[in-house]
Amino acid sequence: MSALSALLVFLISFMIVAVFFKMPVSFALGTSSLLVLAYGGLSLTPVPQFAFSGLDSFALLAIPFYIFAGVLMEYSGISKMLIDWVKSFVGRVRGATGVITICACMAFGVLTGSAMATISAIGKMMSPEMDKEGYPRSYTSALLAATCFLGILIPPSVPGIMYALASGAKISEVWMSTIGPAFIFAAGYFIINYVRIGRHQTKPEKLEIHFADHAKEIGRSTIYAIPALLMPIIIYGSIYGGICTVTEAGAVSCVYGIIYFFALKLIDRSRIKITFWKCCAIAGASTATIGLLNAFSAVAGKVMTLAGISNFLSNLITENIASKAGFLLMINLLFLFMGTFMDINATILIMTPLLLPVAQTYGITPVHFGAILIVNMCVGFLTPPFAVGIFVSTKIANSTFGETVREAVPFMGVGLIAIIVTTLCPGYVDFFIHLFS
Numbered sequence: 089m090s091a092l093s094a095l096l097v098f099l100i101s102f103m104i105v106a107v108f109f110k111m112p113v114s115f116a117l118g119t120s121s122l123l124v125l126a127y128g129g130l131s132l133t134p135v136p137q138f139a140f141s142g143l144d145s146f147a148l149l150a151i152p153f154y155i156f157a158g159v160l161m162e163y164s165g166i167s168k169m170l171i172d173w174v175k176s177f178v179g180r181v182r183g184a185t186g187v188i189t190i191c192a193c194m195a196f197g198v199l200t201g202s203a204m205a206t207i208s209a210i211g212k213m214m215s216p217e218m219d220k221e222g223y224p225r226s227y228t229s230a231l232l233a234a235t236c237f238l239g240i241l242i243p244p245s246v247p248g249i250m251y252a253l254a255s256g257a258k259i260s261e262v263w264m265s266t267i268g269p270a271f272i273f274a275a276g277y278f279i280i281n282y283v284r285i286g287r288h289q290t291k292p293e294k295l296e297i298h299f300a301d302h303a304k305e306i307g308r309s310t311i312y313a314i315p316a317l318l319m320p321i322i323i324y325g326s327i328y329g330g331i332c333t334v335t336e337a338g339a340v341s342c343v344y345g346i347i348y349f350f351a352l353k354l355i356d357r358s359r360i361k362i363t364f365w366k367c368c369a370i371a372g373a374s375t376a377t378i379g380l381l382n383a384f385s386a387v388a389g390k391v392m393t394l395a396g397i398s399n400f401l402s403n404l405i406t407e408n409i410a411s412k413a414g415f416l417l418m419i420n421l422l423f424l425f426m427g428t429f430m431d432i433n434a435t436i437l438i439m440t441p442l443l444l445p446v447a448q449t450y451g452i453t454p455v456h457f458g459a460i461l462i463v464n465m466c467v468g469f470l471t472p473p474f475a476v477g478i479f480v481s482t483k484i485a486n487s488t489f490g491e492t493v494r495e496a497v498p499f500m501g502v503g504l505i506a507i508i509v510t511t512l513c514p515g516y517v518d519f520f521i522h523l524f525s
Contacts, residue, residue, distance in 0.1 A: 095395075150244075154341065157338070157344070158345075159371040164352055169312055182282070182286035185221050186286070191274075193210050196239065211236075225485045225487040226492050233469075238274065241462065243323075246433070247436060247465070262455060264521045265521055326340055419447070423460065428468045443457075470496060475496075
């Protein structure tokens, strides 16, 4: 069995199983791996061992902890706290509602680490407000789709953990590598929001508000938002203060989430519309999905090594792409394309073992490679034809796909700028890593 034929069997069977039979990505990976082994006449006996090795990791425990903590905070009404807190700072600038939406999505994403949870929780609250203030529904939809993934770029981030596990890099360094690109996205979105909406709004009437009164308002909203703000403080403080590991910080945040959930339920039962066991079920389902993905991607990785696919791709790329610039262009186009239709975690687990060794031959560090991969996948989340973020946001904002795509073009432009800076300026990426190391 040649490496090329094994690669073709893997890719074709994966596409058939995943697309035509609509099988989950994890099972499609497992099925394709078994077919490659059978095609090459190799033994199927080690497959369970390969799958177990994909789950046998202490760092992997961080994922269920952060998912569970995120679910508890998502259903505890923190979205209103965060929106009121941000509003106290920027409530009187032109285009303030759009700015609040951007900042709230960043803050909420930090707590949940989920793009879908962010677009749902913040979108449902901010969409009616933007509608009242005359924001076009298509713009509201595009803004929600563009901001929902910012929480993936700001730690704690499940895709960051997945990449660290796949590459062997430190989780904390992978997390910090995407903070710089997140600031580029946010700054670009603020500018777009002002040009598209803010400059057309009438200037708010001047009110004689003393600094002390404004400070009191900010203080009140900050006190109200303390339960939400404590979560990232606990996580970052314990990790970067050297108190505990990333996994242990996840466990601590989980305990905090449970305490907060039950305390709020005792104080005001009406604010929580879901039972604790339902939260457990939601978190368990998400964890199981990621666990299966890890197990079967480990099988796929071992099979690719046994079949010689990894070495074949490495030689193919190095023989045909002579420069580092050419390789960077290739992986950016590849990851951006995959981001339009592939799940980010699946892409990380499939592509990292294949392309990271090649990237290292060009002098690209694992952390820089991870930042490029994750930023591209986030932009793909907003990019047609299979823009998942746009599909969800159009339902929330009652817009159409075509109108939303037109409004999303400037946001895609910001995404391309973020990709270029992340790719060509590794020093900018490293700055945030060294800042907290």
